[in-house]
Amino acid sequence: MKHFDAIIIGTGQAGPSLAARFAGAGKSVAIIERHKFGGTCVNTGCIPTKTLVASAYAAHVARRGDEYGFAAGDVRVDMKRVKARKDAVSGRSNKGVEEWLLGLENCTVIQGHARFQSPRTIVVNDEILEADKIFINVGGRASVPAMPGIPDVPFLTNSSMMEVDFLPEHLVVVGGSYVGLEFGQMYRRFGSEVTIVEKGPHLIGREDEDVSQAVREILEAEGIRFRLNAKCISLLKQGSQIGVGVDCEGGAPEVLGTHVLLAVGRTPNTHDLGLERAGVTTDDRGYLLVDDQLQTNVPGIWALGDCNGRGAFTHTSYNDYEIVADNLFNADHRRVSDRLTAYALYTDPPLGRCGMTDAEIRKSGCRALTTKYPMSRVSRAVEKGETQGFMKITVHAETKQILGAAILGTGGDEVIHVLLDVMYANAPYTVIQRAMHIHPTVAEYLPTVLSKLEPFV
Numbered sequence: 395m396k397h398f399d400a401i402i403i404g405t406g407q408a409g410p411s412l413a414a415r416f417a418g419a420g421k422s423v424a425i426i427e428r429h430k431f432g433g434t435c436v437n438t439g440c441i442p443t444k445t446l447v448a449s450a451y452a453a454h455v456a457r458r459g460d461e462y463g464f465a466a467g468d469v470r471v472d473m474k475r476v477k478a479r480k481d482a483v484s485g486r487s488n489k490g491v492e493e494w495l496l497g498l499e500n501c502t503v504i505q506g507h508a509r510f511q512s513p514r515t516i517v518v519n520d521e522i523l524e525a526d527k528i529f530i531n532v533g534g535r536a537s538v539p540a541m542p543g544i545p546d547v548p549f550l551t552n553s554s555m556m557e558v559d560f561l562p563e564h565l566v567v568v569g570g571s572y573v574g575l576e577f578g579q580m581y582r583r584f585g586s587e588v589t590i591v592e593k594g595p596h597l598i599g600r601e602d603e604d605v606s607q608a609v610r611e612i613l614e615a616e617g618i619r620f621r622l623n624a625k626c627i628s629l630l631k632q633g634s635q636i637g638v639g640v641d642c643e644g645g646a647p648e649v650l651g652t653h654v655l656l657a658v659g660r661t662p663n664t665h666d667l668g669l670e671r672a673g674v675t676t677d678d679r680g681y682l683l684v685d686d687q688l689q690t691n692v693p694g695i696w697a698l699g700d701c702n703g704r705g706a707f708t709h710t711s712y713n714d715y716e717i718v719a720d721n722l723f724n725a726d727h728r729r730v731s732d733r734l735t736a737y738a739l740y741t742d743p744p745l746g747r748c749g750m751t752d753a754e755i756r757k758s759g760c761r762a763l764t765t766k767y768p769m770s771r772v773s774r775a776v777e778k779g780e781t782q783g784f785m786k787i788t789v790h791a792e793t794k795q796i797l798g799a800a801i802l803g804t805g806g807d808e809v810i811h812v813l814l815d816v817m818y819a820n821a822p823y824t825v826i827q828r829a830m831h832i833h834p835t836v837a838e839y840l841p842t843v844l845s846k847l848e849p850f851v
């Protein structure tokens with residue numbers, strides 16, 4: 395049996411940095427990966443999708459050439475070249491993680507599927523490894539719900555979409571949330587017909603209704619069709635096409651497409667870890683139960699990243715690493731509950747979000763002030779010809795602290811950090827109004843937006 399100071403399962407967004415931290419401190423560490431180095435973000439998530447979003451954006455701007463004073467002719471997308479660009483960007487990151495890990499002194503890199511044999515031992519490739527500290531960073535995969543037709547009808551997920559090097563004639567996206575909307579807009583811009591089927595009454599159901607409605611209008615203006623309230627979704631092969639049964643309140647009971655993408659959430663990779671042999675518990679959806687410092691119910695075993703259900707983003711997984719590492723190495727008692735909600739939806743224009751939603755603010759019962767400002771009045775947006783969306787900020791009426799914000803508009807994914815950092819500083823929003831900002835930017839409008847606060851209802 396080989397002994398290590400630490401064993402890490404998975405090379406997602408937390409594992410490699412943690413391995414480097416242990417190795418750098420002169421501790422022996424083993425890191426185990428069963429598939430591709432870098433995990434979801436690098437291979438099938440953020441990096442490849444945002445690379446594809448960039449190709450789709452370029453095609454979209456080229457089609458709008460007339461508005462900017464040039465003629466690009468008939469814009470046709472070569473999906474093989476789009477995929478090759480995506481593969482190159484994603485491949486560089488994947489190689490980068492692998493080479494980084496292999497180059498670390500004190501770090502043993504193992505390719506294989508890891509399973510617990512006991513609370514202190516892991517089996518991989520028929521070998522038993524032992525450590526006092528074990529870190530689980532196994533991430534998740536696309537959920538495939540047991541909807542009628544699933545066993546018989548071919549469908550795509552965010553992973554198999556990475557192999558697509560052709561233009562689907564009509565892509566039906568099941569799921570109108572973050573992943574579904576990004577793929578939907580991207581493929582519409584590549585040239586596919588796109589229909590998005592969503593079982594809820596709104597797209598991106600956790601967002602404020604006005605945000606959801608504005609995103610819908612932006613996508614509809616590009617020719618994407620929506621079927622909301624699709625309570626009972628099923629798949630059926632119809633000759634060369636695929637029928638998606640929608641059981642909606644309005645419209646035909648079926649959408650016919652050539653390809654179906656399932657984008658209906660994620661499932662943690664915890665079912666095949668042998669957790670029962672270590673006594674580690676999960677909730678009923680398979681998420682590992684952790685405390686505020688990411689320890690599972692078994693001392694000496696931690697869970698980081700998507701598999702602990704405390705975040706579903708690259709930055710939350712990396713922040714998990716920082717929390718665990720600071721607690722272990724710096725005696726800095728950082729906690730998950732100290733972090734603020736922050737993320738982006740990478741449609742174009744993007745949505746940057748931080749803090750609470752309207753519903754959460756209402757539930758908190760605090761007295762709040764709010765303001766909403768259209769991007770059509772932001773000169774940077776007008777200059778760029780990208781005036782869709784709005785900025786919305788809500789603050790605490792007494793403390794003047796920012797409670798939540800949504801910036802749906804050009805640069806929204808970047809500008810949101812101005813507000814986020816003020817929130818982390820526990821400073822009142824008024825500091826933004828005393829700062830000198832750069833012109834012309836979207837951020838320079840934040841003081842103007844904040845000067846129009848009204849009671850939040």
Ligand SMILES: Cc1cc2nc3c(=O)[nH]c(=O)nc-3n(C[C@H](O)[C@H](O)[C@H](O)COP(=O)(O)OP(=O)(O)OC[C@H]3O[C@@H](n4cnc5c(N)ncnc54)[C@H](O)[C@@H]3O)c2cc1C
Binds near residue numbers: 429431444
């Ligand atoms: C389409 C899509 C787009 C996304 N876009 C964004 C975005 O723009 N921004 C953002 O912040 N987030 C985005 N995300 C989410 C982001 O990718 C994840 O939150 C992020 O990758 C964190 O993952 P992780 O560290 O938990 O583990 P992962 O990256 O999922 O890695 C887990 C690793 O563990 C390995 N593994 C699993 N089980 C075992 C085992 N038993 N033995 C050995 N190895 C194992 C897996 O092979 C995998 O490599 C996106 C996700 C998707 C699906």
